[in-house]
Structure formats: C-alpha cells, structure tokens
Amino acid sequence: MLVDVVLPCLDEARALPGVLRALPPGFRAIVVDNGSTDGSAEVAAAHGALVVAEARRGFGAAAHRGLLAATADIVAFCDADGSFDLAELDRVCAPVREGRADLVLGRRRPQSWGAWPLHARVANAVLARRLRRLSGAALHDLGPMRAARREHLLALGVADRRSGYPLEMVVRAAHAGWRVAETDVSYRPRVGRSKVTGTVRGTLTAIADMSRVLAEVRA
Structure with a gap:
C-alpha cells in the first residue's frame, strides 16, 4: 500500500538528498516548496520527489498543501531538515495501516545532546501537558512525524496555517474520538540552521501559535 509523505520545505537543499534517499519502498515523497531560494525544489525533483x-x-x-496534493489512502508528515530518519516511517504508519490507531505521532528520542535544544524541549513538554488535560490524548510529544488516513484528515477541517497546524490536528482528532497513539522515533541534529525550534525566537512564535489554538478550542 502506497503512503504519501508530505515534507514541508523552506531552503533545505543541503538536507534533502539524504532525507529522500532514506525513504523506504512503498513511500512517495511530496516536497512542498514554501518559497525556497536555495534550489530546494530542483534538488527534490532530481531525487524523485513530487x-x-x-x-x-x-x-x-x-503541510496542508501537501495533504491536498496527496492521493494515497495514508498520508504521513515529516520535517525535511534531516532530523528524522524516514526509514522509521513504517513504524509510524503501521498502526494506522493495521487499524490499531487513527492518528500516530512519532515521539522524539534525541540521539545526541544537540538534537533538541533545551528551550524547545521544555516548550514541547508544557504544550503536551496542556494538550493531555484538554483532550485526554495520552501524548508526550507534539512532533511533526505523524500519519493518518487522508480522507479522515481532510474531514477534520484543520484551519491553522502556521505553527499551530500540528497541534490543531491532534486536538480535533481527539475531540472527534480518534484513537491517537505515539511511537518512539529517532531525533538527530538537523542539517543547517533551524528556522523554528532551533532558535528562541522561533520557539516563542510556535508557542504563541499553539497557545492560540488551545485558547480557541477552549472557547
């Protein structure tokens, strides 16, 4: 069964060759170029990605543009910066494919001290705790590697188009009665400079976006 893998991308030309080479058989990469100026789109196409x-x-x-472009029954999401090993995607997709879960998130397990900056790790833990209280989903990480069925994801009606998109997906899924699960995945230092969680400013922006999503859900 083919799985489409959505890879949001902004200036990841250095990371893309290694990321795409790790894609296991039965998975198709959909690289969504979000305004790159380093030739990321050309690199992705040269390595077989849509x-x-x-x-x-x-x-x-x-991420949502990639979901709309996908045609496979199961769609996975992942960062394109080399911090995840796409060879582990089958571990994330298997519970969905086998009917044991409706949405599966990869729980990041850092492979080195530099993989996950402390400020980003603390922010993630705080948001995960708030999410558990609000939705009842037994999650410890809001990481971007995840999988679910395409038609179900589209039916959720996720509206956020910033950093709150992954969180809103989980909140809506939990409220819809989905079986939400997580499984361990490796997490490595990204290739190149981070634009979000690798910087304090980026982390604060992500926290603001996700806090807004949580506030809207409460309302």
Missing part, C-alpha cells in the same frame, strides 16, 4: 509549491508562508500552509 514537488508542489505553496506561496503562503507557514508550516501549516505547506
């Missing part, structure tokens, strides 16, 4: 463009900046905008 490339689509999304002019509106934002992780959620790129």
Whole structure:
C-alpha cells in the first residue's frame, strides 16, 4: 500500500538528498516548496520527489498543501531538515495501516545532546501537558512525524496555517474520538540552521501559535 509523505520545505537543499534517499519502498515523497531560494525544489525533483509549491508562508500552509496534493489512502508528515530518519516511517504508519490507531505521532528520542535544544524541549513538554488535560490524548510529544488516513484528515477541517497546524490536528482528532497513539522515533541534529525550534525566537512564535489554538478550542 502506497503512503504519501508530505515534507514541508523552506531552503533545505543541503538536507534533502539524504532525507529522500532514506525513504523506504512503498513511500512517495511530496516536497512542498514554501518559497525556497536555495534550489530546494530542483534538488527534490532530481531525487524523485513530487514537488508542489505553496506561496503562503507557514508550516501549516505547506503541510496542508501537501495533504491536498496527496492521493494515497495514508498520508504521513515529516520535517525535511534531516532530523528524522524516514526509514522509521513504517513504524509510524503501521498502526494506522493495521487499524490499531487513527492518528500516530512519532515521539522524539534525541540521539545526541544537540538534537533538541533545551528551550524547545521544555516548550514541547508544557504544550503536551496542556494538550493531555484538554483532550485526554495520552501524548508526550507534539512532533511533526505523524500519519493518518487522508480522507479522515481532510474531514477534520484543520484551519491553522502556521505553527499551530500540528497541534490543531491532534486536538480535533481527539475531540472527534480518534484513537491517537505515539511511537518512539529517532531525533538527530538537523542539517543547517533551524528556522523554528532551533532558535528562541522561533520557539516563542510556535508557542504563541499553539497557545492560540488551545485558547480557541477552549472557547
């Protein structure tokens, strides 16, 4: 069964060759170019990925554009920066494929001290705790590697197009009665400079976006 893998991408030309080479058989990469200026789209195409463009900046905008472009029954999401090993995607997709879960998230297990900055790790833990209280989903990580069935994801109606997209997906899924699960995945230092959680400013922006999503859910 083919699985489409959505890879939001902004200037990841250095990381893409290694990321795409790790893709296991039965998985198709959909690289969503979110305004790259380093030739990321050309690199992705040269390594066999389907490339689509999304002019509106934002992780959620790129992720949702990839979801719309996907045609496979199961769709996975992952960062394109080399921090995840795409060879582990089958571990994330298997519970969905086998009917044991509706949404599976990869729980990041850092492989080195530099893989996950402390400020990003603390912010993730705080948000995960708030999510558990709000939704009842037994999650410890809001990481971007995840999988679910395409039609079900589209039916959720996720509206955020910024950093809150991954969180809103989980909140809506939990409220819809989905079986949400997580499984361990490796987490490595990214290739190149981070634009979000690798910087304090980026982390604060992500926290603001996700806090807004949680506030809207409460309302």
